[in-house]
Amino acid sequence: MSISPHGSLRSHGTGTLRAEHADETVTLAGWVDTRRDHGGVAFLDLRDRSGIVQVVADPEASEALEAAHRVRPEWVIEVTGTVRVRPEGMRNDRLPTGDVEVAATSIRVLSVAQTTPFPIEDGIDVSEELRLTHRYVDLRRPRLARNLQVRAQVTSVIRRVMERNGFIDVETPVLTRPTPEGARDFLVPSRLQPGTSYALPQSPQLFKQLLMVAGVERYYQIARCFRDENLRADRQPEFTQLDLELSFGDEEDVYGLMEELFAEIWREVLDEELPVPFPRLTYAESMRRFGTDKPDLRYAMELADLGSVFAETQVGVFKGVLEGGGSVVALALPDGGRLTRREFDDWTEWAKRRGAKGLAWGVVEEPTEGAAGAATLRSPLTKFMSDEEVAGVIAATGADVGDAIFFGAGRTSFAFQLMGALRVALADEQGLVGTHDDGSPRWEFVWIVEPPMFDPAEESDDPTAATAEGWVPNHHPFTAPAPEFVDDFEQRPGEATTRAYDIVLNGTELASGSVRIHDADLQRRVFRFLGVSDADAEEKFGFLLRGFSYGVPPHCGIAPGLDRIVMLITGEDSIREVIAFPKTQSGSDPMTDAPAPYEASVLDELGLRPAPRPKA
Numbered sequence: 001m002s003i004s005p006h007g008s009l010r011s012h013g014t015g016t017l018r019a020e021h022a023d024e025t026v027t028l029a030g031w032v033d034t035r036r037d038h039g040g041v042a043f044l045d046l047r048d049r050s051g052i053v054q055v056v057a058d059p060e061a062s063e064a065l066e067a068a069h070r071v072r073p074e075w076v077i078e079v080t081g082t083v084r085v086r087p088e089g090m091r092n093d094r095l096p097t098g099d100v101e102v103a104a105t106s107i108r109v110l111s112v113a114q115t116t117p118f119p120i121e122d123g124i125d126v127s128e129e130l131r132l133t134h135r136y137v138d139l140r141r142p143r144l145a146r147n148l149q150v151r152a153q154v155t156s157v158i159r160r161v162m163e164r165n166g167f168i169d170v171e172t173p174v175l176t177r178p179t180p181e182g183a184r185d186f187l188v189p190s191r192l193q194p195g196t197s198y199a200l201p202q203s204p205q206l207f208k209q210l211l212m213v214a215g216v217e218r219y220y221q222i223a224r225c226f227r228d229e230n231l232r233a234d235r236q237p238e239f240t241q242l243d244l245e246l247s248f249g250d251e252e253d254v255y256g257l258m259e260e261l262f263a264e265i266w267r268e269v270l271d272e273e274l275p276v277p278f279p280r281l282t283y284a285e286s287m288r289r290f291g292t293d294k295p296d297l298r299y300a301m302e303l304a305d306l307g308s309v310f311a312e313t314q315v316g317v318f319k320g321v322l323e324g325g326g327s328v329v330a331l332a333l334p335d336g337g338r339l340t341r342r343e344f345d346d347w348t349e350w351a352k353r354r355g356a357k358g359l360a361w362g363v364v365e366e367p368t369e370g371a372a373g374a375a376t377l378r379s380p381l382t383k384f385m386s387d388e389e390v391a392g393v394i395a396a397t398g399a400d401v402g403d404a405i406f407f408g409a410g411r412t413s414f415a416f417q418l419m420g421a422l423r424v425a426l427a428d429e430q431g432l433v434g435t436h437d438d439g440s441p442r443w444e445f446v447w448i449v450e451p452p453m454f455d456p457a458e459e460s461d462d463p464t465a466a467t468a469e470g471w472v473p474n475h476h477p478f479t480a481p482a483p484e485f486v487d488d489f490e491q492r493p494g495e496a497t498t499r500a501y502d503i504v505l506n507g508t509e510l511a512s513g514s515v516r517i518h519d520a521d522l523q524r525r526v527f528r529f530l531g532v533s534d535a536d537a538e539e540k541f542g543f544l545l546r547g548f549s550y551g552v553p554p555h556c557g558i559a560p561g562l563d564r565i566v567m568l569i570t571g572e573d574s575i576r577e578v579i580a581f582p583k584t585q586s587g588s589d590p591m592t593d594a595p596a597p598y599e600a601s602v603l604d605e606l607g608l609r610p611a612p613r614p615k616a
Helices: 059-070 128-133 142-164 205-213 251-270 283-290 316-323 341-353 387-397 412-429 520-529 534-548 562-570 600-606
Strands: 025-037 042-048 051-057 076-085 100-111 187-189 197-199 218-226 238-247 280-282 327-333 360-365 376-378 404-410 445-449 454-456 471-473 500-505 508-515 555-560
Touching (some): 025 051, 059 076, 059 100, 142 218, 142 238, 142 251, 205 218, 205 238, 205 534, 238 251, 251 508, 280 283, 283 412, 316 327, 327 387, 376 387, 404 412, 555 562
Parallel strands (some): 051 100, 280 445
Antiparallel strands (some): 025 076, 042 051, 076 100, 238 555, 360 404, 445 500, 454 471, 500 508
């Protein structure tokens, strides 16, 4: 026996009624969205998850009309009545149900409601704190309700594609031991073993690798993960990812699977066909052209390395940077010549806030008379630059007359990252992010491949990362080095690349993965280089290394972030808008008032003592 698709209290969803239901008797139930009482007749917009329909109560059904006079917005009611087509000229083209209305014969109040703390409508101006305090009300708004439905649809597609490709769903532990993965763990004290604690998993990384040892071969899980790190718009202390691992495969298997998955998600959710395969950029090329490993390819504005242009320069700041081994990097802003001097100064201050000493600029202008057709550069630097340098800058950046050119200089990695961030900020501020001709979003996927095996420790934003000889892992320490670096990555850490890969969409990283190390000796060598002794490796990762000693197949995996995927599909700016009950940027939940202090008796039982409160 199957259940009713709408529940036993109703025959139809409010948003499912159409002209073909005319003259049918229906029973509906939901929330009163709006109420318009004209004395002799009352109109109610009734809302449930499926949508909204207009209900009319008139004197022909006096009891229904009397009830309609009493109800207020957000009361939960049951309505029985007859579907009828609205008169011509009274139809509502904004609603899918706008051709019909329900003439109520009875209205029964199921639940009364207080006045909500904010209107149940999109586009409201209300603080996020208030919205999250009353999240159960916030989720009634059409946009957020739609976001949850899209999320469920994406999850459904994921399961179908994974199972079609022979993957099986396996749950991994939520209570595990702390393992360094580049972020801080959430710890759970153990009552039965005082003085010890579990950690909530940052990812199922080690368990899924052990599932490959176990012969599962193709594993997936829609996994909850936890990281105690500083929050941003696309970060939460708890988040969800599609976690997967496969044996006897390589990068090409992962590329093909992910392209199939994303193409099907976009086809089913957005009715849009994605061009596959996705383009690929090496990490080095992405950093050189865009100053980031998360490039947004919806606009051009590629970076230009001006080292050769200024090799013999007399521009003091550029000369000093280049002689010190740094770089001079530039980009052209289309039609940027219309910026005012105040705006150029504002961008210079923007660069200083990001740690730069300054930001030079210039505007490409028509050639001066007698200059043989060569464009000129109007800039505070021009008086120090030769004609050859001016021509070289314009050629390298691809700038046209009327464009602005910005220059950044400094340590090579800093200069490229600064100008990459400027590229994104300029494109956003100047409205350069492209769309299709009909105004719909463009979707520019790209694989970023062959990242470095290690980064210099001074460039890491993770002070807790394991270091040795000044290096930290670019991905995680279980990532396989590229074949040409397997034997001597210790001698060439600055050159070594890995078999890792990321999927980036419109400047947002959606997934990160790699071919894994499946040789216990190679894994120990990586640990040693990172300053993890054999004894420490045994203590922290002994269960993984022991598993490897019993025969482990070559394996690889990836973990797309579900929250970010849904955020981009729905056009939201924050993953908090696509999570049912998110945390604030401070990691708190104003609805439940979490986190909360333990009671003293609980702390005693766990063998803990309260930390001193910070002084105000």
